[in-house]
Amino acid sequence: MSDHVLSLSSVDSGYGEVQVLDDLTMHLDAGEIVCLVGPNGAGKSTVLKTAFGLLTPWEGTVDFHGRDIGGMAPEDIVREGIGYVPQTDNVFGSLTIDENLRMGGVARSEGLGEVITELYDRFPILDEKRSAKARTLSGGQRQVLAFARALVMEPDVLLIDEPSAGLAPNTADEVFEDVVAVNELDTAILMVEQNATKGLNISDRGYVLDQGTVAYEGTADGLLDNEEVSKLYLGG
Amino acid sequence: MPLLEYLANGLVFSSIIVLGSIGLSLIYSIAGFANFAHGDTMTVGAYAALVTFGTVGGLGGAVLGLPYGFFVALLVGLSAAVVVALVTERFVYKPLDVGSIGLLITSIGVAFVYRAVVQIRFGADFTRYGIQAVRPIEALVPYGIRVTVHDVAIVISAFVLVAGLHVLLQHTDLGRKMRAMADNPDLARVSGIRTNRIKLLAWVIGAGLAGAGGVFLGLFNQLAPRMGFNLLLLIFAAVILGGIGSVYGAMLGGFLIGMINQLTPILSDIRLLTDFGAYLPYVPDSVGITIGIEYANAIAFVIMVAVLLVRPNGIAGEAV
Numbered sequence: 001m002s003d004h005v006l007s008l009s010s011v012d013s014g015y016g017e018v019q020v021l022d023d024l025t026m027h028l029d030a031g032e033i034v035c036l037v038g039p040n041g042a043g044k045s046t047v048l049k050t051a052f053g054l055l056t057p058w059e060g061t062v063d064f065h066g067r068d069i070g071g072m073a074p075e076d077i078v079r080e081g082i083g084y085v086p087q088t089d090n091v092f093g094s095l096t097i098d099e100n101l102r103m104g105g106v107a108r109s110e111g112l113g114e115v116i117t118e119l120y121d122r123f124p125i126l127d128e129k130r131s132a133k134a135r136t137l138s139g140g141q142r143q144v145l146a147f148a149r150a151l152v153m154e155p156d157v158l159l160i161d162e163p164s165a166g167l168a169p170n171t172a173d174e175v176f177e178d179v180v181a182v183n184e185l186d187t188a189i190l191m192v193e194q195n196a197t198k199g200l201n202i203s204d205r206g207y208v209l210d211q212g213t214v215a216y217e218g219t220a221d222g223l224l225d226n227e228e229v230s231k232l233y234l235g236g
Numbered sequence: 237m238p239l240l241e242y243l244a245n246g247l248v249f250s251s252i253i254v255l256g257s258i259g260l261s262l263i264y265s266i267a268g269f270a271n272f273a274h275g276d277t278m279t280v281g282a283y284a285a286l287v288t289f290g291t292v293g294g295l296g297g298a299v300l301g302l303p304y305g306f307f308v309a310l311l312v313g314l315s316a317a318v319v320v321a322l323v324t325e326r327f328v329y330k331p332l333d334v335g336s337i338g339l340l341i342t343s344i345g346v347a348f349v350y351r352a353v354v355q356i357r358f359g360a361d362f363t364r365y366g367i368q369a370v371r372p373i374e375a376l377v378p379y380g381i382r383v384t385v386h387d388v389a390i391v392i393s394a395f396v397l398v399a400g401l402h403v404l405l406q407h408t409d410l411g412r413k414m415r416a417m418a419d420n421p422d423l424a425r426v427s428g429i430r431t432n433r434i435k436l437l438a439w440v441i442g443a444g445l446a447g448a449g450g451v452f453l454g455l456f457n458q459l460a461p462r463m464g465f466n467l468l469l470l471i472f473a474a475v476i477l478g479g480i481g482s483v484y485g486a487m488l489g490g491f492l493i494g495m496i497n498q499l500t501p502i503l504s505d506i507r508l509l510t511d512f513g514a515y516l517p518y519v520p521d522s523v524g525i526t527i528g529i530e531y532a533n534a535i536a537f538v539i540m541v542a543v544l545l546v547r548p549n550g551i552a553g554e555a556v
Contacts, residue, residue: 075429092419092420
């Protein structure tokens with residue numbers, strides 16, 4: 001049995017009849033930030049969806065703390081200790097910031113108020129706007145709220161899909177800083193990022209996916225320095 | 237009939253439409269289903285109350301001219317609508333994998349079945365609860381308003397139900413979950429909300445309000461197997477006018493459609509080209525358009541379309 005917090009072993013997965021992941025194996029250790037990079041259609045988001053129960057693996061296993069959670073429903077996986085931040089539509093626009101955070105903690109049996117207070121301390125912008133509707137937030141603020149909503153459950157692992165998608169470069173940089181801040185809360189992060197260089201810059205390790213399987217893996221610095229990876233996948 | 241009386245009747249009729257439209261909107265926004273059996277669910281509630289009132293109508297005491305037995309019948313009617321809707325959802329809609337259009341057509345079929353069962357058991361004729369009729373409230377008659385305490389009971393009961401729903405939606409965790417579901421069902425699920433339970437709850441509340449609306453409709457008019465179906469298009473109009481998927485929009489839409497419906501006859505008093513005959517040869521003294529209550533639905537829909545042309549998402553245009 002491995003010591004990995006989250007591991008996918010020989011996973012095949014996809015949508016309907018269309019296979020996307022092909023014999024994919026990867027892992028995430030406690031306290032890490034791991035970035036998945038690769039071309040469009042490589043299956044990066046599919047990895048997160050399969051790990052989070054939005055897709056059931058056709059073959060292989062998804063282990064969380066050594067327990068197979070493959071095919072478990074997302075609402076149960078949240079209770080196991082994994083959070084998920086979708087790429088788009090990741091806040092409840094018609095609910096206030098405070099209500100969004102409360103929705104993040106529906107599975108908590110106690111301590112909801114304390115956790116939300118801590119999150120307000122860590123992300124003051126949310127505290128300032130706690131009564132505002134989430135749809136009134138800017139793109140970067142929404143992303144912060146999406147992280148905070150997922151953190152209310154104090155997950156061991158947070159799966160983040162394209163945190164910088166659709167954001168201006170400066171805002172994207174701020175969001176990456178927030179990802180690091182989230183990681184400092186002892187939350188391991190498995191992140192999909194289209195901006196591979198920026199994503200790897202804040203990560204400990206990375207996987208390069210191509211056609212549903214791992215083409216390269218290694219430390220983030222190692223991947224950034226790898227000429228072949230840089231030429232083929234990082235636009236270098 | 238004076239304007240004030242039209243307004244008073246509009247308020248009573250609106251109360252019924254609001255109950256129907258909130259339920260329809262709630263089921264649409266949370267369960268994602270345009271339920272064409274919603275009107276006939278109202279009928280089920282009304283007839284369940286009829287049967288119950290026949291048994292318990294003799295209970296002593298009365299509130300606003302309505303015997304205690306009526307309120308027992310109201311609870312039973314509301315509950316019957318919930319049970320019938322839940323059974324239908326569990327054994328008809330849920331197992332079907334036919335897409336939204338398939339479900340919509342299925343719900344039309346379910347509506348026919350509800351209606352047929354009611355008609356087989358009770359016949360096609362109009363009937364009443366057997367509650368003693370009451371005279372209009374004396375104090376209001378001098379103002380031209382002829383409403384009864386029964387009408388007042390309908391408005392108050394509907395208000396209490398709507399206010400209760402508002403408190404539930406805004407001030408309870410359950411309500412927040414329902415609003416979250418209506419806003420973004422996928423995100424609700426990944427947040428850990430047990431979405432199937434919330435959908436079931438939407439059915440319970442939606443059908444319950446429909447059942448209550450049906451019972452009040454039977455009190456306001458009479459009972460007939462087509463009573464709910466006849467109201468269905470108006471209820472859809474209310475939901476669309478308010479902003480499809482918005483419960484608060486449905487409240488507003490229901491109120492407006494109900495008022496427009498009852499105020500339509502006023503148009504018959506508005507004469508186009510009035511009195512031109514006095515000045516022009518060959519023109520009748522009074523030329524106008526007589527629009528009776530029979531055109532009320534058409535007028536309501538014309539106004540709905542006019543509003544949608546200006547505000548395509550309806551008046552509220554926001555989920556729950």
